[in-house]
Amino acid sequence: MSLTGYVVRRLLQLVPIVLGVTVLVFFLIHLVPGDPARTILGNHATPAKVALLHREWGLDKPLPVQYWRFLHRMARGDLGSSLFYSVPAGRLVVQRLPPTLWLIGLGTFLSVLIAVPLAALAATKRDRLPDQVVRAVPLVGLGFPPFWLGIMLLLAFALHLGRGFPVGGYGAGPLGHLHSMFLPSLTVALAIAPILVRSLRASLLEVFESDYVTTARSKGLPERRVLVRHALRNAVISTVSVLGVNIGFLVGGTLVIEQVYALPGIGQLMINSIFQRDFPVVQAVTLVFAIMVVLVYLLTDIVHALLDPRVRFD
Amino acid sequence: MHPRRRAFAFLATAAAVAATGTVASLAAQSSPRSPSAATPKRGGHITIARIEDSTSFDKTNVFQNESIWIAEQINESLYEAGNDGKTLKPWLATAYTKSKDGKTYTFKLRKGVKFSNGKPMTSADVKFSIDDARKQAKGWGYLDAAIKSITAPNPSTVVFHLKFQWAPFVADMALFANGIIPKNFAGQSRAAFYKHPVGTGPFMWDKRVVGQSVSLKRNPFYWQKGKPYLDGVTWTFVTDENTRELQLRGGQIQVDEFPPFNSIDKLKKTSGVTMSLFPSTRTDYLDMNELYPPLKDVHVRRAISYAIDRAAIVKSVLFGYGTPANSQLPPQVPYYDKNAGGLQYDLAKAKAEMAKSKFPKGFKVQMLVGSGAQVENTIGQILQSALKQLGITVKFKTEDTSTEFNDIQSNKYQLGFSYWTMDIADPDELVTFALDPKGGAFSFYTHYNNPTVTALSHQAQREVNPVKRAALYAKVQRIAASQANLGYLYYSPYRWAYTSKLHGFFVQPLGNYHLEDAWLD
Numbered sequence: 001m002s003l004t005g006y007v008v009r010r011l012l013q014l015v016p017i018v019l020g021v022t023v024l025v026f027f028l029i030h031l032v033p034g035d036p037a038r039t040i041l042g043n044h045a046t047p048a049k050v051a052l053l054h055r056e057w058g059l060d061k062p063l064p065v066q067y068w069r070f071l072h073r074m075a076r077g078d079l080g081s082s083l084f085y086s087v088p089a090g091r092l093v094v095q096r097l098p099p100t101l102w103l104i105g106l107g108t109f110l111s112v113l114i115a116v117p118l119a120a121l122a123a124t125k126r127d128r129l130p131d132q133v134v135r136a137v138p139l140v141g142l143g144f145p146p147f148w149l150g151i152m153l154l155l156a157f158a159l160h161l162g163r164g165f166p167v168g169g170y171g172a173g174p175l176g177h178l179h180s181m182f183l184p185s186l187t188v189a190l191a192i193a194p195i196l197v198r199s200l201r202a203s204l205l206e207v208f209e210s211d212y213v214t215t216a217r218s219k220g221l222p223e224r225r226v227l228v229r230h231a232l233r234n235a236v237i238s239t240v241s242v243l244g245v246n247i248g249f250l251v252g253g254t255l256v257i258e259q260v261y262a263l264p265g266i267g268q269l270m271i272n273s274i275f276q277r278d279f280p281v282v283q284a285v286t287l288v289f290a291i292m293v294v295l296v297y298l299l300t301d302i303v304h305a306l307l308d309p310r311v312r313f314d
Numbered sequence: 315m316h317p318r319r320r321a322f323a324f325l326a327t328a329a330a331v332a333a334t335g336t337v338a339s340l341a342a343q344s345s346p347r348s349p350s351a352a353t354p355k356r357g358g359h360i361t362i363a364r365i366e367d368s369t370s371f372d373k374t375n376v377f378q379n380e381s382i383w384i385a386e387q388i389n390e391s392l393y394e395a396g397n398d399g400k401t402l403k404p405w406l407a408t409a410y411t412k413s414k415d416g417k418t419y420t421f422k423l424r425k426g427v428k429f430s431n432g433k434p435m436t437s438a439d440v441k442f443s444i445d446d447a448r449k450q451a452k453g454w455g456y457l458d459a460a461i462k463s464i465t466a467p468n469p470s471t472v473v474f475h476l477k478f479q480w481a482p483f484v485a486d487m488a489l490f491a492n493g494i495i496p497k498n499f500a501g502q503s504r505a506a507f508y509k510h511p512v513g514t515g516p517f518m519w520d521k522r523v524v525g526q527s528v529s530l531k532r533n534p535f536y537w538q539k540g541k542p543y544l545d546g547v548t549w550t551f552v553t554d555e556n557t558r559e560l561q562l563r564g565g566q567i568q569v570d571e572f573p574p575f576n577s578i579d580k581l582k583k584t585s586g587v588t589m590s591l592f593p594s595t596r597t598d599y600l601d602m603n604e605l606y607p608p609l610k611d612v613h614v615r616r617a618i619s620y621a622i623d624r625a626a627i628v629k630s631v632l633f634g635y636g637t638p639a640n641s642q643l644p645p646q647v648p649y650y651d652k653n654a655g656g657l658q659y660d661l662a663k664a665k666a667e668m669a670k671s672k673f674p675k676g677f678k679v680q681m682l683v684g685s686g687a688q689v690e691n692t693i694g695q696i697l698q699s700a701l702k703q704l705g706i707t708v709k710f711k712t713e714d715t716s717t718e719f720n721d722i723q724s725n726k727y728q729l730g731f732s733y734w735t736m737d738i739a740d741p742d743e744l745v746t747f748a749l750d751p752k753g754g755a756f757s758f759y760t761h762y763n764n765p766t767v768t769a770l771s772h773q774a775q776r777e778v779n780p781v782k783r784a785a786l787y788a789k790v791q792r793i794a795a796s797q798a799n800l801g802y803l804y805y806s807p808y809r810w811a812y813t814s815k816l817h818g819f820f821v822q823p824l825g826n827y828h829l830e831d832a833w834l835d
Contacts, residue, residue, distance in 0.1 A: 034716035038723050040369070041452075042377045043734060043747070045723055046754040052452040084369045085524050086505075096525055151556050159564050167564040168557050169550075170526070262363075262552040262561070264526040272367075275716050 003302070010298045014291060021290040022074070022283060026067055029274070029282050036083045036277040057083055070283065079287070080280030089284035093266060097288065099170050100265035102181045103254050107188030108247055114193040119200035120227060126205065138194030150187045150260035157183060168262035184261040188254070192246050199242045203235035237308050244300025251292045352817065358834035359546045360568040360816060363558045367525055367551040372508040374446060374491045375453030379825060382490055384549060386826050387530055389493030389513035392421055392440065393484055395739040399595060399646040399823025402484055402739055406435065406494055406514060416479035416778050423470045428535040429496050430518035437466035442497040454491035456754070457743065479776045481783055485740035490826070516542035516830035526551060536830065543833035562587060562811055569812040569819070575633045581811045588814050591635060591807035592821040595736035597644045600697070600801030604761040606728040608679065613671035615798035619657040620664035621700040628804050631692050639802035641791045642748055646823035649741050649784050654791035656802045661703060668704045676705020681729040682722065684715045690731045693803065722759050732758060736824050741787055745771045749794055762799040
């Protein structure tokens with residue numbers, strides 16, 4: 001099977017996955033205690049006002065009827081309206097997607113930028129001081145909660161040491177976004193990089209024992225070329241899978257970073273809409289998460305295949 | 315400072331932040347700023363960071379403060395509450411007269427008032443606005459229930475015909491929901507109008523990014539000449555309190571809404587920051603659901619009230635910035651009775667009450683607390699320890715706040731927590747809500763039912779003589795306090811931290827603020 005055929009097949013698999021996720025989430029969120037009408041009305045909720053809102057939102061109908069209406073709307077591309085903002089839920093999600101995508105994208109890029117040189121250093125200086133330091137220090141980073149790390153980075157680089165970065169926010173324009181997203185993405189990267197370092201280091205050590213690396217060395221190739229052209233290219237294959245899994249967790253896992261850095265991403269949107277019981281938004285966000293996770297794993301598989309010519313698509 | 319020393323200082327303070335979440339700073343400013351004697355300067359833009367995003371600007375149907383306080387910059391009422399939270403002052407109206415039978419109010423409108431679209435405000439707009447507000451069955455319409463009809467005999471006069479004498483009427487007219495909008499929503503649909511509302515207020519709609527920010531800009535037609543001083547205001551949404559504080563210190567925002575109590579001392583000492591505590595109408599309560607038999611016993615409720623160590627709670631939860639509550643009403647509300655007699659901490663009396671009750675040996679009770687709600691959890695632990703001495707075993711049930719809210723309102727709780735802040739400069743709304751079982755909320759969901767109190771509160775609603783009304787509300791407060799309808803916990807101030815360059819920023823006891831008076835250095 002060609003790459004195109006493989007991609008199409010995987011994309012088609014999205015449909016039952018997304019359908020299954022929406023069914024599960026729909027019933028879960030409706031069955032969990034809590035009422036958006038009471039949340040909106042606050043202390044002023046009376047049975048009469050609650051009933052009025054339920055009628056307005058169609059929440060007075062039996063659950064299967066509500067689900068059927070939801071499916072019917074979804075088939076037309078309508079994800080419903082936010083009960084709180086009275087704007088289309090789909091539009092709300094699309095509006096809030098870019099900061100999260102920036103966080104995931106730039107965070108992944110920075111994590112690779114940090115992990116690859118460190119792993120290479122550790123593997124080439126096995127058991128010597130650089131290796132010890134590289135193996136120990138990232139573990140410390142793993143132990144720091146992202147919340148605390150985020151605040152520390154803000155204090156350091158946004159407030160004390162030169163005020164080079166804004167204190168949270170998303171900024172305006174591509175350069176503004178890049179400037180604002182650097183520290184949050186670094187926080188993400190510092191959380192992922194230790195795992196990548198360890199994985200890549202282990203792979204490199206294994207690859208260094210391979211026949212083709214021994215051959216490359218015996219041919220007199222400079223060590224740097226052996227590392228970059230031969231060892232890294234092969235060692236990174238398994239690390240791509242590790243990276244893919246971590247990115248999958250990042251989807252929906254950026255909430256804490258978004259809160260610390262006041263980023264208007266979908267992680268924040270998801271948690272707020274769950275607390276508020278804003279059903280259409282919860283469903284819309286979950287839909288997007290499901291699609292994103294599937295796409296991330298698909299991308300991981302494609303990159304894997306591109307790196308390793310032995311991988312076949314059938 | 316030498317870079318290495320600076321790095322070391324940073325690391326040292328970073329360790330302090332890890333332990334306390336704070337960083338020490340410099341000079342002190344703390345008390346609420348009364349209007350500055352300096353000459354206001356025109357220009358500048360401020361950003362206010364708050365903990366929640368606004369949901370809607372339909373002032374007739376929204377109950378969320380984060381929406382209301384912005385809507386109030388756009389829409390104004392005929393009368394407004396004064397800075398003391400008790401008096402009412404003319405605003406879009408200059409005066410009113412009342413008929414002898416107290417059922418007809420005639421308001422004279424202020425001349426020269428225009429909407430931000432340049433059109434003059436007339437009585438037709440007033441009639442439309444309040445007729446629309448009182449139709450909102452799922453919103454604030456209930457506060458206008460006394461109105462029978464509204465007429466506009468000429469463009470500068472509005473006449474309200476009431477069904478009966480209604481003492482809180484002018485206070486109800488001062489409610490933001492009764493703010494004046496253009497007739498017929500300025501030719502738009504209701505939904506479209508409230509996406510970017512038009513009003514007579516100091517600021518007009520600029521833009522909104524849902525989930526991020528709302529921006530207003532100066533209304534060039536504002537009736538108070540020379541105001542507002544600011545060019546514009548932006549409200550952002552920053553849930554994390556540490557981030558809000560860092561943004562304030564970094565100059566990214568000018569106002570931090572509701573910094574936590576544990577940061578007040580630190581902010582008072584932060585250079586360039588004013589930490590203000592404004593007297594508020596907020597009162598926190600322990601709800602005792604009388605549908606649970608032990609809590610129906612008045613002696614049990616009195617015992618629990620006596621067992622609440624309010625001073626300890628104020629110290630541990632509010633870090634000393636609050637006062638024990640002694641009445642259903644807070645001091646900033648008209649007719650608050652300082653001698654209401656809300657039961658204060660006395661363990662001996664608590665035990666004596668339990669001995670008189672039907673449950674002298676105690677009982678088990680469940681206390682609902684919000685997950686992650688630090689304040690409720692702290693108070694809960696203090697209460698659990700105190701009530702144990704009365705033989706009352708408290709078991710916590712932790713729920714997320716939406717479920718907690720739902721369960722309290724659905725009577726699926728025994729002990730719980732709630733609070734109230736006033737919406738009008740009159741006790742009627744709270745008294746009805748908290749003490750009248752048919753007031754819409756089953757007496758604050760406690761099912762407290764004292765026909766004498768209910769009758770007194772109804773009488774007070776119709777009593778227009780302030781002296782007699784004060785006496786009625788005094789009786790209401792004293793009876794309710796003696797029966798411990800709720801456990802009155804504490805009164806706490808509104809906390810606002812803002813740049814020292816901002817002047818004229820004042821938060822009223824009702825929680826709202828008039829930004830037309832604010833200006834930047």
